[in-house]
Amino acid sequence: MEANSMNICERIESNVRSYSRSFPVVFTRAKMSKMYDENGKEYIDFFDGAGALNYGHNNDFIKRRLINYLESDxxxxxxxxxxxxxxxxxxxxxxxxxxxxxxxxxxxxxxxxxxxxxxxxxxxxxxxxxxxxxxxxxxxxxxxxxxxxxxxxxxxxxxxxxxxxxxxxxxxxxxxxxxxxxxxxxxxxxxxxxxxxxxxxxxxxxxxxxxxxxxxxxxxxxxxxxxxxxxxxxxxxxxxxxxxxxxxxxxxxxxxxxxxxxxxxxxxxxxxxxxxxxxxxxxxxxxxxxxxxxxxxxxxxxxxxxxxxxxxxxxxFGLEEAVEEKAKIISDFIETRILPLNSKLQHRGLGMIHGIDFRHVSDTEDVAEKVAHECFANGLIIERAGPNDCVVKVMPALTIEKDELMKGLEIIEAAAKKFL
Ligand SMILES: Cc1ncc(COP(=O)(O)O)c(C=O)c1O
Structure with missing residues (x-):
């Protein structure tokens, strides 16, 4: 591998690449709601493969079936x-x-x-x-x-x-x-x-x-x-x-x-x-x-x-009930700990997809971008959506542990406090 293994991707991959710009590290492994980069740094995943990983990364129950199937030819x-x-x-x-x-x-x-x-x-x-x-x-x-x-x-x-x-x-x-x-x-x-x-x-x-x-x-x-x-x-x-x-x-x-x-x-x-x-x-x-x-x-x-x-x-594993419970945790956290930081913030969501809308917070600054970058620096993978990418999208795996969920939400809160 090149000294900094990211170099090969930056050099050879088409300019069209996008998520690697928001999360510029080389990921090596992942388990349920955690991802790890080549330096061993741990990230909580609130992006969830844009919704492709509702059951988490490398879910053991599903993985076992896949391995058995492959091994049986x-x-x-x-x-x-x-x-x-x-x-x-x-x-x-x-x-x-x-x-x-x-x-x-x-x-x-x-x-x-x-x-x-x-x-x-x-x-x-x-x-x-x-x-x-x-x-x-x-x-x-x-x-x-x-x-x-x-x-x-x-x-x-x-x-x-x-x-x-x-x-x-x-x-x-x-x-x-x-x-x-x-x-x-x-x-x-x-x-x-x-x-x-x-x-x-x-x-x-x-x-x-x-x-x-x-x-x-x-x-x-x-x-x-x-x-x-x-x-x-x-x-x-x-x-x-x-x-x-x-x-x-x-x-x-x-x-x-x-x-x-x-x-x-x-x-x-x-x-x-x-x-x-x-x-x-x-x-x-x-x-x-x-x-x-x-x-x-x-x-x-x-x-x-x-x-x-x-x-x-x-x-x-009663995922439907689990979503109901965790949806409330996300919603309550945003309403009680993030929205009070600025009266122009908006919150929308349902189940385990929520958006914190920074659109009206500042005409001159891209606050949502800064918040998302700060989150990543502090070990949280989170993406933005909506017009001008002004909405921070909270979308963890449905299987996320409650302590990981809280930790991720607290990282967002700290980042929002820094820029509001
Ligand atoms: C609602 C919706 N429809 C369609 C697509 C396209 O799916 P894909 O990127 O797998 O082609 C996406 C992808 O984000 C989506 O969110």
């Missing part, structure tokens, strides 16, 4: 052929996730990352309805490939497309719209003179994570569901970041009691940070012809093994 790659690993995952997902919730979905294994699942959902909605248009919400983030980028609202990342991103109409997120956003959206759909054709689907995150932890209300989610049904428009929920138990229940939309037409899952679905993306669809929407949407790495076998273990772990 289980199939490692099989395109979308039937495999034992896939059959067992589907069986477990149906029995423990779908059936208890009364959900009747077919499952499509998409190419491995979240954006691939979103692409599949958009393409399927267009094929099923014969309509090219999609509605997306302001503040949304759905991925970086061209279809997903078209429904992503951030101008900086959209510019990276280098081409027109079409067939998408952005409609206002209810939290940033002074009036009745449902009436507004329905009016665009029904008014012959709105200039906008009826869309195939509306795609949304129930909690906009990259958008700065913006939580749609249960009432609004029910209203948009009803409106979509009234207008014959499909409702796609992108549960890539806030699904898999992040908000408490397995799916983030359960709190509203709604049933989307399609759901996209990725990030933590494999339980171990192994790439996997799934599209759930109501049976009548299953209209792709065999092979019409394809990909070599659909259905990662290790992800199926990890995914089944993760669902079982969730049940066995």
């Amino acid at each position: 289980g199939i490692s790659h099989a395109l979308d052929m039937f495999t034992e690993a896939k059959c067992e995952f589907f069986e477990c997902f149906e029995d423990k996730i779908l059936k208890p919730r009364g959900l009747d979905y077919k499952i499509m294994s998409c190419a491995p990352t979240g954006t691939n699942g979103v692409e599949a959902a958009l393409k399927l909605a267009r094929k099923y309805t014969g309509r090219p248009g999609i509605f997306a919400l302001t503040g949304s983030f759905h991925g970086m490939t061209l279809g997903s980028l078209a429904v992503t609202s951030g101008k900086t990342v959209r510019r990276g497309a280098g081409q027109t991103l079409g067939n998408v109409t952005f409609v206002p997120h209810p939290n940033s719209f002074p009036g009745d956003s449902i009436a507004y959206i329905e009016n665009i759909i029904t008014d012959e003179y709105s200039g906008v054709d009826k869309p195939a689907a509306i795609i949304l995150e129930t909690v906009q994570a990259e958008g700065g932890v913006v939580v749609a209300s249960e009432e609004w989610l029910r209203q948009i569901r009803e409106m979509c049904t009234r207008q014959g428009v499909l409702l796609i929920i992108d549960d890539i970041q806030v699904g898999c138990g992040r908000t408490g229940k397995f799916f983030s939309f359960e709190r509203a009691g709604i049933i989307p037409d399609m759901v996209v899952l990725s990030k933590s679905i494999s339980g171990y940070g192994i790439p996997m993306s799934l599209l759930l669809m109501k049976p009548e929407l299953d209209v792709f012809n065999p092979g019409e949407h394809n990909g070599t790495f659909r259905g990662n076998q290790l992800a199926f093994i990890g995914g089944k273990a993760a669902i079982e772990y969730r049940e066995r």
Whole structure:
């Protein structure tokens, strides 16, 4: 290795790298909610692989299943052929996730990352309805490939497309719209003179994570569901970041009691940070012809093994109840120990995803950036989100120990005190 092993990455890796700029060390190992760098320094992880590590790093329960599978020479790659690993995952997902919730979905294994699942959902909605248009919400983030980028609202990342991103109409997120956003959206759909054709689907995150932890209300989610049904428009929920138990229940939309037409899952679905993306669809929407949407790495076998273990772990260790308890700790801490530091701070969140919004604190300083950097210097990995990255996003693993959680929150408090 080079004297300073970071040099090789800085020298050879594309300028597009991003998280290594926020956390400029070389990580060597990780266990549950702790990461360690090459100098042995320990960090508490409040970033959680952007939501891909809900069960922690190297969770022993899941790891054991993966090791056993590898040692037994289980199939490692099989395109979308039937495999034992896939059959067992589907069986477990149906029995423990779908059936208890009364959900009747077919499952499509998409190419491995979240954006691939979103692409599949958009393409399927267009094929099923014969309509090219999609509605997306302001503040949304759905991925970086061209279809997903078209429904992503951030101008900086959209510019990276280098081409027109079409067939998408952005409609206002209810939290940033002074009036009745449902009436507004329905009016665009029904008014012959709105200039906008009826869309195939509306795609949304129930909690906009990259958008700065913006939580749609249960009432609004029910209203948009009803409106979509009234207008014959499909409702796609992108549960890539806030699904898999992040908000408490397995799916983030359960709190509203709604049933989307399609759901996209990725990030933590494999339980171990192994790439996997799934599209759930109501049976009548299953209209792709065999092979019409394809990909070599659909259905990662290790992800199926990890995914089944993760669902079982969730049940066995009462993760839903644990999230409820830790969510309260996070929320109470922010409300009582961080918000009082400055009257212009804002807090939003649900379950174990929370945002501390520094937007209104200073016109001249990027306080959120300074706070996040200070946290890292003091052994906490935490990222920013939202407009101008002004929201510090608190997103620990659902499995984090309470003392680690408190320690991480205290590091944020100390950093915020320093700059407020
Ligand atoms: C809500 C949401 N959708 C889609 C994506 C894209 O997933 P991926 O980066 O795996 O392509 C992300 C990633 O952060 C996300 O948060």
